[in-house]
Amino acid sequence: MPKLGENVRIYKLGRFFGPGSAEYTIISSFLGGKVVKKLGLLSFALVLLLSNCADGPSDNPPGLVDLAVTNVDASVDGAGQITLTWQEQGTLGHLEISWTPGGETVQTVEPGVRTYAISGLAYETAYDVTINAIDGDGAISSTAVFWLVTAPEGAVFVSDVAGLQAVNSGLDGYYVLTRDLDLTGQSFSPIGSMGASFEGTFDGYGHAISHLYLSLTGTGVGLFASNTGLIRNLRVLDANINGENSVGALAGLNYGTIAYCSSSGSVNATDNYVGGLVGGCMGLVENSFSTCSVHTSSQEAGGLAGTATTADFVNCYATGAVSADVAIAGGLVGRYWSGTIQNCYALGITSAGEYPGGLIGWLMGGTIAGSYYNEANSVVGPGTPKALSDLRTASTFVDWDFAGTWAISAGINGGYPYLLGPEY
Secondary structure (H helix, E strand, C coil), X not given: CCCCCCCCCEEECCCCCCCCCCEEECCEECCCCCCCCEEECCCCCEEEEEECCCCCCCCCCCCCEEEEEEEEEECCCCCEEXXXXXXXXXXXXXXEEEEECCEEEEEEECCCCCEEEEEEECCCCEEEEEEEEEECCCCEEEEEEEEEEECCCCCEEECCHHHHHHHHHCCCCEEEECCCEECCCCCCCCECCCCCCECCEEECCCCEEECCEEECCCEEECCEEEECCEEEEEEEEEEEEEECEEEECCEEEECCEEEEEEEEEEEEECCCCEEXXXXXXXXXXXXXXXXXXXXXXXXXXXXXXXXEXXXXXXXXXXXXXXXXXXXXXXXXXXXXXXXXXXXXXXXXXXXXXXXXXXXXXXXXXXXXXXXXXXXXXXXXXXXXXXXXXXHHCHHHCCCCCCCCCEECCCCCHHHCCEECCCCC
């Protein structure tokens, strides 16, 4: 199964729920491919990713066109059924369908039959499904490969702004974002608070929340005010975040885990601890990045996090400019107290009254390994300074995983290393 970022077309078909048979057009594609598939309305909340891998990317692979998914239900014991439907073009001998786990035997579908039911699906399980179109000579004319991932039992599906805001009513729940959300012109209050952190799981499944606007006082300003749980696979795009203390596009404060998340836009604070992704961090941030510009009229600003104590940052980067009027600005982290920063880089130019740093503004302790920053910063500090041309060269990044975690390509992310997506 290809990973996100590889040179194949991977479609994000979304996750839907509820009774009925209405169809939805795909919201977006990961790599900019033409959106041509449709997905039926689901009640079992399956995640479906499609990659056409036979002869490279193709909007309409020979033999299989406009594949649709309908009639999905969950039984009492958590098992479910999914019915694939399709259209055929050209002259086909038959189709061969197989899936793992649980259905390794190839199932034959005769010409003219355009549906096939896969049953016995369990909650929170990933399934690989392969459909081979066999021509009249018995040769494979095209292949469609699917990755189906079922949500956990009891998951709450967020499909609109009201549902997103309602997360505040169940801060320990398991939430699945089913579509991109645009908050333009919408009033929104951060999820959780300093006295009641979000402590559940919020899985964006690669979707984006765009145009979040916040202008608040107090501590903990961001999409999540404070997180002690797990936030993953979520993009916060074109955010405009303005706060006082502990301010970030994704989370004001993170005590939990953030994985495969990103942010863009601007983040501004009048007091301490402001970051492009999180304001203050006392947890783990991995495989995440921010392109936000960051500014505070006080101190402790960072491209990814403003301040971090007993915090780990693994496989992360930040590219935005960072400034602190009083002191302490870092391209990745403003002030770093303890923990490990592993395989990270920062590109943004930093400025501060005191203690500007290309990677970290002020290092109090902790371990920095395999991490780099833009040498155009006229500052010194932890990490390894490199010319921008070097930061576009894979060999610069010693012991980085360019097979499963990172990739580098002249036409993507300005030629700088970018993160591969999660395997689902």
